Amino acid sequence: MFRNYLKIALRNLKKYKIDSFISLSGLAIGLCCCIILIMYVRFEWSYDNFHTNNDSIYRLTEQTVNSRNNEIRHNTVHPYPQSIALEEEFPEIKTLINISGGSAQFLKDGKYILEPIKLADPEFLSEFTFPLIYGDSKTALSNVDNIVITESAANKYFGKTNAVGELMTIRLRDEPKDFMVAGIAKDVPANSSIQFNFLLPFENQISSAPAKEQKTLRESWYIGFLETWITLKEDATKKDLEAKFPAFLERHYGNSWVERNQIKYALQPLSQVYFNENYRSGVTQSSNKTYSLILGSIALVILLIAGINFMSLTLSRYTSRYHEIGIRKTVGAIRHQIKFQIIGEVFITCSFAIILGIVLAELLAPFSDVLFQKELDLSLISDPVLWISVLGLLIILTLITSLYPAVKISGKNATSLFSDDRSAQKIPMLIKGLIVVQFGLAITLMIGTYVMQGQINFILNKDLGFNPENVVAVEINSELQNALKIGQLYSTEAERIPGVLSTSVTAGEYRDFSEYGIVDIGMAQMMSSTTLTQLGDGIPSEAVDAQYLQTMDIELLTGVNFSKQANTFPSDEIIVNQAFVDAMGWDNPIGQILEDKPENQGWVGPFDGKKIIGVIENYHFKSLYDPLQPMVLQHIETGDQNPGTILVRLSSDRMSETVSNLKSLWNSIAEQEAFNLAFMDDMVQRQYNEEIRWNRIIRISSMASILLACFGLFGLSALVAQRRIKEIGIRKVFGASIKNILVLISKDFVLLVICGFAISAPVAWYLSNQWLTGFSYKIDLDALPFLYGGLTVLLIALTTVSWQSVKAALQNPVENLRNE
Template identity: 30%
Template sequence: MINNYIKIAFRTLLKSKVFTAINVFGLALGLATCLLIVFYVFDELSYDKYNVNADRIYRMNNDIKFGGNEGSYATTPAVAAQELKSSFPEVEEVVRLKYGGKMWIRKKNQNIPEIQIVYADPTVFNVFTLPMIEGQPATALKGTHSIVITEKAAQKYFNTINALGKVLTFNDTAFYKVTGVIKNVPQQSHFNYDFFLPMIDFERSRETAWFNNSFHTYVLFKPGTDVKKFEAKMPAFLKDKAEPQLQRILEMTFAKLEQSGSYFRLSLTPLTQIHFNSTIKESLGEPGNITIIYIFSAIALFILLIACVNFMNLSTAQSSSRAREVGVRKVLGSPRKYLVIQFLTESVLVTFAGAMIAVFAAWIFLPVFNQMSGKELTVTPQVVAGLLPLLLVFIIVVGFIAGSYPALFLSGFQPIEVLKGKLAAGFKGGKLRSSLVVFQFAISIFLITATIVIYSQLKYIQNKDIGYSREQVMIVHQTGSLGREKAKMLKHEVEQLAGVKSATLTAFLPTASSDNTTSLFKDATLDARQALQTSVWAVDKDYLPTLGIQLKAGRNFSEDMKTDSNAIIINEAAAAVLGYKDPVGKTLYSIQDGEKKLTQSLHIIGLIKNFNFKSLKQSVSPMILEAADEWYSLSVRVNSADITTTRAQIASKWSAFSPNVQFDYSYMDDDFNRLYFAEQRMGKISVAFTSLAIVVACLGLFGLAAYAAEQRTKEIGIRKVLVASLSTIVGMLTKDFLLLVLIAIVIASPLAWLFMNKWLQGFAYKTAISWWMLLAAGFGATLIAFATISFQSIKAALANPVKSLRSE
């Protein structure tokens, strides 16, 4: 019986090759898109779950409101970890991580820059699941100048994973002995380091200050610990441990501090939620975006639903040719359930064919998707083993859902009416089909609008006045490897080049992730109510002219002014928090030593206009520039006339100073664009998904147009005999469909405005959603729909009326 159903299904599908091909292609597109998005979503949701004790690991955060600044930070004091372990029996283990920054590791006669470097406590292997291939986890990071590396790093520097006992040279001055080799840290980790240095080698790891937060602290709780109750103990813990220092520095208790409107608090974030918690600053690694997960999941579901809707529409479009078959079968005594099974068999076969093509297409286009999404997704045997049963269930479920309406619809024909030629009377569900078309195009219009808004925001970001000039600025990296004096000499020689306008030595750039925050006070008593929480950047006298930052009042730093060692320049945001209309000449105070309460006076010599030194998702916050020696990167403003020649000359100068270190540079405008890589990536994926949604929706519209033309064949023939024009017939066939598209525009436009307006709220500086964006999306969808419908309409209008009337 089953063989018979399959045999008949094959024969039936092969009779209508075009419609079958469209059905299969539509389902394949929908399923392939769904598979790619499922890979992406599962990859995002799997972050940090490779850790055996992931459900018991939490990161300690520091929540601060002080000096006009409020936020949550992923960093805590150096002393917090050990105090937590010794104070609470429910804490099984703690570990601190401290990002090591960029360093240069020698390989033969070349120094190679590495950034995946971290200082870690020896307990890192007790908390995180980092399987060791060679070495002893308990002792690997206990000694000074020991190092644990990943197998990838071992292969890179020693051409083997058997690297135990070998030595790595850092910055030409420090030698580290390999005491352990671990497996590569999984990509699905919120941190991904290749070199683990012992925390004991980091000078500040033994600090006892409670208000100097620069370490990432992780807590492994004992099984059964109520983390909420533990977190409730944090205020008392902080009061006991940190309040004596607070009283020495600010002469305040935590209670009085909170009464003044400020606070310092500790909180916890579960390890598996770190990747999506983008509101906490200074987290290790690039945070994900749970909103994108929701959006992509919804898109996958919508495209799949559109594909299923197409199948229904295309199946009903063939109903006339199947009606007599159904009538004859019923007259011969075939029960309706057998007809339903027959049609569902056809549906499952089409779905199976579409699924097989979809799997192959997803595999083929996975590298392209990886490039767009920034992922490294791969199809492994484990993925295939897990996918096969899901795919089987998927085929059956989708096959039954997509084929249910056609099966019930076609099997419900009354045989007498069909055999008498009264087919039209047996058709029902016109409203349902119209609703499905509206649904399809509403999604398409929504996606078109979203794509237009995303690209408008990216264009706005690129063209906005950000307060500094990033064009024609070349950044020479790795100057820290030269040392202070050589770096200054390099700068001096570079400045003499004809194609160079100016140059500045500093590690603090608006397009870099480096930052340094501290608290300053308006008076020497360190009154917390007159505090300023601010970023402090060390720069030289050439910083402002090189980056084109505008001085609003006062003067720039000068080498001729010896007092500039205690001079600072502040931005407008800092002046606003301090309440200064004219800050030049005023004095601020910083804490030099919290234990002895020593302060340092800083004289304001200049006021600069605000410039965006962070992402445009954040408003400009207080900024202080201080004159100090920094030599970790060299920023050069070059003449645009001949950048290539100037770059070659700078590279030649670099080779003279550091022949063993490769010339490493970037352009500031490229670095700026990389800050918004996630938005650019989202824009590219939105274009791809929008295009697929439109293609799949148009297939459904094509099916309905074919259905409508088929039902009105006789009418069209009579109208042509009565000398109706081509435009009249095309207009008659298209107007109903275009009305459905207009209804979709009315539904989708306000929804798209609401959702995209909410997305834009994530930017402090954003474009407005203009009426033309909604109009362009609606017009584009209407034009695409008209082109799709016109094909079938013109085809029907050009048909010979004699043939259509002869079949009456």
């Protein structure tokens, strides 16, 4: 019997080529998209699940409230002496691990290469599940001169995997130092929020600093530079330990400090770290959980649309097979046999489509990295959850699709099947409703895509207060004793290169991975004697030279710039931005003297006694997620900061040649130093890589859902054309044109799209507003995205319907009116 069903199914697939192709390909493509999207969502939700005790490892977090604007701040960076006090005062703590991130220069083939590093206490490898291929995880980080590297790093630097015992020359600060490879770790899984290729003992974070700085780092409770991770003893609970934090804070920071900043400490499980963007740091990766939920919903919507399409096309095809089934009944087929024939055919056809969808997903999975911009392990064949889900989908889709025609058609007698009064048939309201839901969802996605694209265009083209176009940042190792000399020499010589318009030496480190924006800058505790509470607790500052404003194209509003003359830099002069002036409420800021605020508990502000000589236009040194903040500039030769970057503004002509000359100049001045250059406009854009990536994913998913919805519309238009075939024939006899027939059939579908739009518009408006609230600077949500989204879907839908309408209009009216 199954063989007979298979033969009939194959025969009908061949007989109804176009309908079969659309039906099979629609379900296959929908399933393929769904599988890939769901696998990616599963990957996102699997972050840190590979750790054997991911729910019992906690990160210490801090929440404070800015006294200036009541802004809630989240922080994971803590001072070193606090870690010691926590371990000494709380017996509930089983293990406390300090972790920090940064970068170091590794010597390879006579050149130093800048690499990101992690530094951690020896217990790190015992508590976290990062297995070593070679070496002992318990002792690998116990020696301050040891280093643990991954397989990839071992192959890169030594050309082999087992590099235990080999020496690596690393420059953490100014002086290079040899470290012995004590362990080779497996490459860190892509779904780990903590990523590393090079792991050093945490003690190096402090011991590599100059003696005076070491003392400050070990003793100061106000300099945070590490993350604190904690595991608890078996009889201790997270809730009990958190209840003791308020008293701990009061003992060590004082009641006034805690109350003024509304400081709260909490323990965050490792399993919750990845989906918590509030706590950004240089140690862990994070993502927005909302995007994963949206993508998972889109995947299910696409599958739903594909399933509805398959159902409508199958129903459409069975209404044209009344005569065939009537003949089978005439020659003796009973109702039971007709039912199983229809169910069997649908099962086989559905199986073909699902198998094709899985094959497509398996073939496209390796290329999904381009879409998601992440290296994913999307191994489908070995995934039992996938096969169970697919089997369930096959059964459900077969039953839902086949039961209606099986019961309806098998219940008719042969006479009614031959008479086939299809003009009396009505399109089921359920299918119409599902089509409306389909297009409602598709329009919602399309509107969201236009809103996201509009916001991304807005933030990429917004006036930032400086001009990042044609500016490159050349990194200097700020730990070098002669860093300032190298920076100034390079800056002077670079200006002689054709195509270089201006240069500037700054202490800021302009990096793509900065948690502060495009530049890591200092945070200064300072206040005016006239207003003790207006500016809050931390003011960003940057040490620059006199050419900084020109190179960055920042406008000086009032006062004067730093002097360009050598040895004429008064140590008490600073420049502030307009936001600083506005926060202080000054009418005439020039000449104002800053004083350290008395409630700093001994903290001496670096700008105590400084005089304001100029005010600059506000510029966004952070991303547009954050509001503009007060900012202080000091001259780099009067501060205690070494240069971290040389900024170079280039002419747009022969830019590649100019960059090549800049590299040659660097090699002649700092031969052993790696040449690291980045374009500032790329840095600005990469701040929003997450939004750009998700916009691309959602845009492609939206188009897929619209096209699949149009497959369903194709099936519904076929049903309508068949239902009204005699009416169309009569209208043609009386002179109706193709245009008239097109309008006759299309108007119903225009109404369905309008209904879908009416449902989707308020939903899209709400979701778009919720997403935009994450930006401090955002577009005004007007009618254009809604108009574009609705018109886009309507145009595609009309194009789809036109195919069936024209096809019906071109048929011979005599054939349409003939009753066989």
